[in-house]
Amino acid sequence: MAYVVIALCFGLAGGIVGRVKGSSFVLWFLISGLVPFFGLMAALAYRYDSREPRRACPRCGRVTKLYDAVCTRCGEELEFPEALIAPEVPPPSPRAARRA
Numbered sequence: 001m002a003y004v005v006i007a008l009c010f011g012l013a014g015g016i017v018g019r020v021k022g023s024s025f026v027l028w029f030l031i032s033g034l035v036p037f038f039g040l041m042a043a044l045a046y047r048y049d050s051r052e053p054r055r056a057c058p059r060c061g062r063v064t065k066l067y068d069a070v071c072t073r074c075g076e077e078l079e080f081p082e083a084l085i086a087p088e089v090p091p092p093s094p095r096a097a098r099r100a
Contacts, residue, residue, distance in 0.1 A: 022049035
C-alpha cells in the first residue's frame, strides 16, 4: 500500500511538471507513476515544448516545431528552413530569472 501512495505522489508530480513544460499530463503521470524517482527526474530534464522554434511547411503552410521531420497535415518531408518562426512563448531573460 505504501508503494501505491508513493507512486501516486510521484505520478502527480511528474504529470504537473510535464504539463508545465507543454507536454501531456497523462503521459508524464504514467511514466512517473510506473518508475517513481527516475520518471520524475526525466520529466524535470525534459525540454520545454513551448520554447522550441517553429517553421512553416512549404506545401500547406502549417506551422510545426523545428524538430518535426514530416508535416502532419500534408505529409511533406521538411528540410531545414532558412527562416525560423519565433517560439510560442519566448524564453525568460536571465535578468527576469534572477529577480524571481
